[in-house]
Amino acid sequence: MADETSDRRNQARIKILELANMISVPMSLNAAVRLKVPDAIWAGGSNSPLSASQILAVIRSSSSSSSGGDPENLQRILRMLASYGVFEEHLVGSGERKYSLTDVGKTLVTDANGLSYADYVLQHHQDELLKAWPLVHEAVLDPSVEPFARANGEPAYSYYGKKPEMNVLMLRAMSGLSVPFMRAVLDSGYDGFAGVERLVDVGGSAGDCLRMIMGKHPNVTEGINFDLPEVVAKAPSIPGEILMSSRSDRHFPV
Numbered sequence: 001m002a003d004e005t006s007d008r009r010n011q012a013r014i015k016i017l018e019l020a021n022m023i024s025v026p027m028s029l030n031a032a033v034r035l036k037v038p039d040a041i042w043a044g045g046s047n048s049p050l051s052a053s054q055i056l057a058v059i060r061s062s063s064s065s066s067s068g069g070d071p072e073n074l075q076r077i078l079r080m081l082a083s084y085g086v087f088e089e090h091l092v093g094s095g096e097r098k099y100s101l102t103d104v105g106k107t108l109v110t111d112a113n114g115l116s117y118a119d120y121v122l123q124h125h126q127d128e129l130l131k132a133w134p135l136v137h138e139a140v141l142d143p144s145v146e147p148f149a150r151a152n153g154e155p156a157y158s159y160y161g162k163k164p165e166m167n168v169l170m171l172r173a174m175s176g177l178s179v180p181f182m183r184a185v186l187d188s189g190y191d192g193f194a195g196v197e198r199l200v201d202v203g204g205s206a207g208d209c210l211r212m213i214m215g216k217h218p219n220v221t222e223g224i225n226f227d228l229p230e231v232v233a234k235a236p237s238i239p240g241e242i243l244m245s246s247r248s249d250r251h252f253p254v
């Protein structure tokens with residue numbers, strides 16, 4: 001064993017402490033999203049550095065209780081996420097700390113269509129998903145039941161289908177994720193859709209990708225959103241699209 005006082009061993013101990021406490025990072029992110037901190041700082045595009053007290057005042061002004069709260073606890077969350085590049089910390093003259101959004105943080109700001117990556121964060125931190133994580137080791141010992149099903153009694157997508165609020169959050173999370181990606185693909189000059197007349201999106205969720213592709217490429221005259229019946233039922237209709245639901249009981253990874 002190496003010398004316990006060596007820099008290498010000290011770094012190793014610090015690293016394992018960091019890993020053991022890593023859950024504090026996504027849970028702080030989840031807390032910031034739940035509190036709508038990114039929208040509070042963004043304030044319609046200003047992104048001016050605000051202190052924890054100022055952010056709390058904005059959050060409180062749009063909630064039923066306009067006072068109270070603990071800016072110190074909010075500052076702990078902000079500092080944690082600043083160290084992971086979500087917020088930028090500004091030390092102002094008096095020693096006060098203020099926070100603005102980095103490019104990473106801006107992905108959490110609600111856009112003109114009501115979309116952002118915030119729903120993706122929320123979707124991944126629902127109680128049902130969190131209950132599955134401590135069971136990951138069981139997937140090694142007995143892979144016949146996936147951790148989500150072990151924790152919740154059935155596989156994720158059939159479970160979502162029975163819980164309207166989870167189904168809708170999943171749709172919103174996927175839209176928030178896919179719309180900016182597809183916009184980037186289409187704006188990049190990608191020509192893979194040239195000459196395509198019928199396009200099937202397997203697991204197309206709300207149909208955003210189909211809608212955007214068909215809007216840009218009139219040659220695609222028939223789009224088929226192949227997804228689960230409860231998902232297709234909630235998806236907005238698109239002219240020229242055939243909404244097709246899966247009748248498969250088998251839940252394949254998409």
Ligand SMILES: C[S@@+](CC[C@H](N)C(=O)[O-])C[C@H]1O[C@@H](n2cnc3c(N)ncnc32)[C@H](O)[C@@H]1O
Binds near residue numbers: 209248
């Ligand atoms: C990760 S999401 C994909 C989101 C979508 N491609 C987008 O860009 O927004 C996976 C999708 O697969 C769908 N899915 C899961 N199991 C399915 C099945 N057996 N048949 C059809 N769709 C399924 C889910 O309902 C969900 O919409």
